[in-house]
Amino acid sequence: MHVLITNDDGPLHDQFSPYIRPFIQYILSTYPEWQITVCVPHTQKSWIGKAHLAGKNLVAQFLYSNLNSNDNKFWGPFNQPQLKSRSTSRNDEFPYINNPEIPKNAIEWILLDGTPASCVNIGLHYLSKTEFDLVISGPNVGRNTSAAYITSSGTVGAAMESIICNDTKAVALSWAYFDGRKIVPLELMRMASKRSMDIVNFLLKNWDDETDLYSINVPLVDSLNGMTKVRYAPVWENRWCAIFDGPEVNLPRHDEDVEAGEEYNTISFKWNPNFKGHNDSKRCSKDDPIHDMGTIEERAISVTPLRATFKGLDHLIGELNIIEQNTNENDTVVAITIDPSEYIHNPLMNAIKKYLPNVKIVNELPSSNERKKIKRLFQYGDYEQLDVDRLLLSDGKFYFANSYIYRKALIRKHYLSHTIQTYTVKHPDSILKRAFPESYTIDLDYAEFLDDSLDENWELRQELERENRWWIVKPSMSDKGQGIRVFKTIDDLQAIFDSFDDEEEDEDQDDGNDAGLIDDNKIIISQLRHFIIQEYMSNPLLLPSMDNKKFHIRCYITCKGDLEVFVYDRMLALFAPTSYTSLEDNEYSVTNLNNLQCHLTNTCLQTKNENKDLSVMEFDKLSDISDVNKKQIKEQIHEITHDLFLAAINANRLNFQPLKNAFETYGVDFLVDSNYNVKLLEINAYPDFKQTGQELKGLIDELFDNIVSKCIYPFLSDDQEEKLQKQSLNESGNLVQVLEHTSNDW
Incomplete structure (x- = not known):
């Protein structure tokens, strides 16, 4: 148009x-x-x-x-x-x-x-x-x-x-x-x-x-x-009445551009329409x-x-x-309730119009009366905007949405650890056994109770007392890298939690300390309580062309219904702001946030990174990794993803319940070591797509084109033949199916 x-x-x-x-x-x-x-x-x-x-x-x-x-x-x-x-x-x-x-x-x-x-x-x-x-x-x-x-x-x-x-x-x-x-x-x-x-x-x-x-x-x-x-x-x-006032005769005057003594008058009519004077x-x-x-x-x-x-x-x-009149021939409505200024709004809108050109698209949920005329309603919105009750009751017959309701088994770090540990006990040959860092969970209300928490988790205490490995501690329910620290000993861990308490006490005071790239990395222990401690990868894969900066892979994984799982093979590499320095070769302080710069790859922490445009690259464009090794890495990610969602279904079904009338896209983070072995880090619901940046926006455009084709379009189409034709448009796409599973109906 x-x-x-x-x-x-x-x-x-x-x-x-x-x-x-x-x-x-x-x-x-x-x-x-x-x-x-x-x-x-x-x-x-x-x-x-x-x-x-x-x-x-x-x-x-x-x-x-x-x-x-x-x-x-x-x-x-x-x-x-x-x-x-x-x-x-x-x-x-x-x-x-x-x-x-x-x-x-x-x-x-x-x-x-x-x-x-x-x-x-x-x-x-x-x-x-x-x-x-x-x-x-x-x-x-x-x-x-x-x-x-x-x-x-x-x-x-x-x-x-x-x-x-x-x-x-x-x-x-x-x-x-x-x-x-x-x-x-x-x-x-x-x-x-x-x-x-x-x-x-x-x-x-x-x-x-x-x-x-x-x-x-x-x-x-x-x-x-x-x-x-x-x-x-x-x-x-x-009909109009008069729209001018007048006439008005102006007083005689002398102008510099007329001869001296020559006087003249002007007659004017002032613009003054009487807007209420219509006949x-x-x-x-x-x-x-x-x-x-x-x-x-x-x-x-x-x-x-x-x-x-x-x-x-x-x-x-x-x-x-x-x-x-605008309701389409199938009485189908798509409600996109996210803010139109959001990074993903246009890619989502374009893809829906491509595959579902006849549906009516609105920016808010229709009222109860309007819904009576609708055969199918699909909503893409923030979690808080979704009609949870209707999503649970619809059972794939009327209301569809872009999120599951129960998925703590994956998106909370301590739940994820429990999910994987429970599954690998019964499936010791699973790739998850070696692809997930050794992990322990602790609960802590205040720093002074750390010793009591370690007494309750004696296995963790034994590991820390050996003092032969580095560990990373993360709040289980925080995001954007908040509260992450790297340490080696129990004393280090105590110092970290003490610093959190100190920050809580001084949160209203400005001590003038410049925290470098990490301006807002504070947490309040009593508000989070749950922490996960994992073995820190001491030999990350480093790339000379990227100044040997540590990086992690961000992979978008989409689940549909109950349950198909797809891996998007166009992945991102997110780099730390500074070159990697071995913990053993550095006078490392566990409470100095500047020391973390080379170890944390969260782009949201890099508020002062002058080269932030280089902090995110497409994984396939990394020239230091051969095509053979890239393929090896992706194959591991596919296998990890397959077993991961089987683990969520079989080992923690209470906290992961896929729905027939929903799909969800997660941002999943992986680390790669110097031997090209892949480790799963964490899973994020509602990932921050704008981390991709403007230069790689085409990657997100293609992702949502694939998502609409494989996930949204099948929900809303009745025509099986046309459905197959539309889906075939993306058979050569980058959204690769790694799991097809049917759960019991009990």
Whole structure:
């Protein structure tokens, strides 16, 4: 869909044009496949109708605004483009300057010193090397209802020009403010954007053959939501009264540019329209359908079908049931309730639209009444947003979601250790026996009770008293590397826990100590209590091309239903910020956080890493590891994953319960030693995908394409033949199935 956007309010301006920026941002975030060209007058050109400035040659300028910013900051205007066009939205004949100060994803505004109609005329014929599918004029600041407004509107005039000069479908969009409140909260503008685009999409699918363009008016009221009525409404054919005051005769004056003693008078008429002074037309009676002005006064949304002759069409009447009409043929709805600004929102949206083009996509769960009309509902949201009760009761028949409910057996470190130990007792030949570090768990409320905790775990005490190995201690329920320390002796461990207590006491004081890369690595023992102690890998695989920095592998593993398990073979390598130093070769202090820099590979801890862009690389791009060894590493990861999920099902079923109507993607971390042996570190639910960074965003795009194809699409499709065809699109993909298991129904 290629769309030209214009208006009559001009470019970014807090007072005159506050609506168009959030509207464009909403379109770009919600409809990433749309190509957008923005061409607007360089200043406000309201009340100008479908006018052109005869005899005037128009000049273009280029303005740029931040795609994600909520302010009206901009770069320019410039006399020529400052960025290469991201798509076919600008003609190749335009020269451009590669301006490094402007973000690559900035919104480009083409400004013309003409009228809105001129912007459309030039836009449709000269601003693109491909045809436009639609012109959106607006959103206008204020309403365009009734004959008095609509015949003068530059917004409607621009949409009309689209029909007259190129026969391109067009809508004129106006946002009606009330009580003089032009500036409204961003959240209200987002809702207005959503409702506007819901209607635009509906009209595109149901365009009336006799209609050239539509005028849409959306009320900016706090009650605006998905249930606000939308109504076809003819133009109220009212009549204006005087819109100027006057005449006013100005006092005589002397000007420097007239001869001395020559006096003259001026007669002026002050612009002062009486907006309440409309006259009812005899052509509108009480028996006629409610008109556009009445609709907007009721805080409803008016949709007025028009011909390019300003002749309204009254054969379309009644309410538009957007929700009902937009429901796809299978009555399937996808609710993506994560924030649209999240890193994974666009990859997820694009993949769903690719494999499920007919489903309705919403950004919040439908109400109870709306759900009665829905055959299947899929939700992708944060864990706290999911309808847990419905997920448990649906049993694969109505409600589907992107997370299991019970999975502590994997995602909590001490549960994971217990799961693996229980499984390997019965399966001593499992790869988990050698691929999981020797681990012990302890419970601790305060540092002073460490000795008592070790008495309860005498095996751990025996190991620590030998003083011949290094260990790593981690809070079981923390994330982002918080509270991780490396130590060797019981005294070291005591010093670590003492330091945690000291940090708790001094948390409101600034001691001035710079913790290097690790600014917020503190924990409160009494709030976490559960700790896991594991043998520390003393011989990690180091790569000369990466300055011998320690790294771990982040692998995305997806589980579907009850139970298929897939490993995504495009893995990440996450590097420590500094070169690795052997613990034995260094005067290592267990409480000095700077000493941890070369041992911890969590990118979220590297807030001061000047080379943070190099902290994450695609595993397959590491030149120091041969293809043979890469294959060996991946095969181990596949085998570990296979046994790991068998262990969760068989050894700790109470705390891992896969559901038929759910899937989940985990971020699983692995270490590799110098002999290319792989060790499992931990499993993270709702992994931080943005650690991948912008340079490797294609890796996440492909991941979600695979996930939708293999996990979401099968949930929502009835057509088995089409289902197989769609899934076959990804048979050569990188999401590799490593386990297919059917649990008992008890």
